[in-house]
Amino acid sequence: MVSPTTGGAGRAAGTGPEPGQARGSARFLARDELQRLIDLLHEDGRQVIGPTVADGAIVLDRIDSVADLPAGWGALQAPGRFTLVRRDDERLFEYNVGPMSWKRYTFPATAPLTTVRGSADEVTYEPAPREIPKLAFLGVRACEIAGILVQDRVLLGGPFIDEDYRDRRAAALIIAVQCTTAASTCFCSSMGTGPEVRGGHDLVLTELDDGFVVEPGSAAGRALLERLPTVPATADQVADVVGAVSAARLAMGTGVATVGLKDRLLAQLEHPRWAEVAERCLTCTNCTLVCPTCFCTSVVQRSELVGTASGSVRAWDSCFNPGFARVAGGNFRSRPRDRYRQWLTHKFATWVDQFGTFGCVGCGRCITWCPVGIDVREELAAIAPPIAPRITPPSPEPVAATPTEFASARVAATHPETADTTTLVLGETELPLLATKPGQFVMVTLPAFPRLPISVSRVRPDGIELTIRAAGPATKALTELKPGALLGIRGPLGVGWPVDRAVGRDVVIVTGGIGLAPLRPLIDTILADRERFGAVRIYYGARTRRDMLYTGELAAWAARPDVDLQLTVDRGDPEWLGRVGVVTHLFDQATWEGSKAVAFVCGPERMMQATVGALIDRGMHSDRIFLTLERHMECGIGLCGHCQMGRYFVCKDGPVFSLAQLGDSFGREGV
């Protein structure tokens, strides 16, 4: 496929590009020659399945010639609405998806399983005979390929597999079509499945006014392409394809905020919205029938009248059916709200635990074909809204992403925190730095000094803050900068705190010394959305009272009734009437229950080890204890090798990790 994100053009076969001709394997098939593709597929013994107009919709059916395709038809889609519209061109694929998904062919609505024959002497079980047609799917969209791959994972991912599905999948050739338009119901871009076709196809077409840019995606596709009457695609044609697919992407709305969605959603099992949406939901099962990934089935028995044989047939079922979760003693999901919640939480949360992907690919069928127009995007946004970024980022690309490039930032103000620690406020910051997530860091450099990783200690509307302790020559030089000074900066880098994991849960923050700095943006984020979290407990230890950072803010947090802030110092002095002792003593005998809480920990590694032990003693789960690790970093993007630790590069895969991720490498000597 032709897309700037895939590098597909980079897989060129040997020769360099001709002038005016695109690099790589992109070919152009004239509109008049499309019939040749269908003919070749027929010659190969394949039946062609593709889109056609029937019953007021664009459905999938047998395609014998180009004339069967919906030339000049488009579709208006909205919640609960699908309307065919006549277009003023003769394009064949200028719409998105209809009610049918390809699972009708890979995973039919009914499939015979077993025939049981009984006589007085014996009972036999025979597998039902299966006939698997050789098919070619023509016009498979990116989201639909994603749907097929999700079903592959479910039905072929093992340890048991569905043999009928396996055989039907193997017998189908996938000829994809990239979308150049987007319906109001489309949200593939937010689910990361489209509109670009990124794999799983044999051949991919992108429609232009006079024909198609065609690229192979497999050996079978390449062989087929070689038999087609094509010419090399021109650079203009390739550019048109990129532009058209990008236009489809831009035409889509915000869709679903997937980052952290699983945890946010599972934290809202008691949200009142479940009952509200159930007032509208007819539990008609349309959404599950049109869904390309829904795979639930029931086995029904069909007996012959003579009574000597019966057949079992696998048939699509739906978690919206009243009997789906019924047992002899009752029904586990008797209320519509239970069934709606089951469906939505499976698609967007528990599916991830089971299969490593969402069960939704963003095709929008469940929205269009819902008779009352329930829109999963709206429901998700109401039930489990994303934690609002405090500053809306204009671009996710980090400033100066390569190790050689630094942007410059100007010190707008400095705040001394302690005798050796200073906070630099950087203004005139390039916009991506304003998109820094809590827990991310930047690489900072001054002329003649080594580059250093520094955690961002606050994201402001107009800049960022870095809190730096003078521990060596470079950090000393940084703490001595005056307002107006320039420094080199790259970032934001690394993986930050997973704040979504804490939605609806109690939050425990344990930190020591300058470790409070990377946690401050997290605390800012939580306090800005305070009602979304349970109890918030902050435990902070410092060497002496004079080594505490952000003393004004500590006082403000302590004054809040909805924050429990506990402080301790290692070394008391006559003026300190607070606690003296290690930070773990602040909570190791506390009475709160840790099994449902999420902890965020930052400090010297030896302190984090003691903290982790005390948190586990409180009943906390290792999957919900997050730590930020400190390692020697030079590049910040996983290339220089310094921060490698087991299977991770701390800079790129961290610096925030869950304890479960680190396993027994955390705290091990010499790792």
Next chain:
Amino acid sequence: METREPAPGRTPGPAEPRLETIVAALNSTWFGAGLPPGTQARLAAMGHIEHVPAGTVLLREGEIAEDFGLLLAGRVALRLLVPERGMVTILTVEPGDIIGWSAIVPPHRSTSTVVAIEPAEVLMLDGAELRAALRADHALAATLYPRVLQAVGRRLNATRLQLLDLFARDELARGEALRAW
């Protein structure tokens, strides 16, 4: 208690609180909660509750610890005298924890000076009675000593971490300090 002069500023506690009050106090502490009811009743019989104002010296380093205390409310500091530095607070003790464990561990001399830095409420168990009971009743000793060891071990562990002085070095791994090596 009866063998010791009251410390300056100390106000005597109310005379003979009911045993149930002391059992309830035991149950409010992590040290005393969960002890068998019989053990709690025996301890209650040898205890009394004291309320002391901030500044009260409950115990002096090197002196015989007459009472085994459980802090019920307030905060007390464990301090050591360092010549030319004065009294240094090593640890603060919070409600639920014990003070004066030396009362049941030979040679019964306090290892630090214990000062209330807030008004405090302490359940005092008479050391002589407790020692006699622990000698005579091995089941009581087997119940109580693991808890004392747990409390003392917790302090030992904390003291080790403090000894590491972690926050004084926490930027070493950040880069340039290690670069020389």
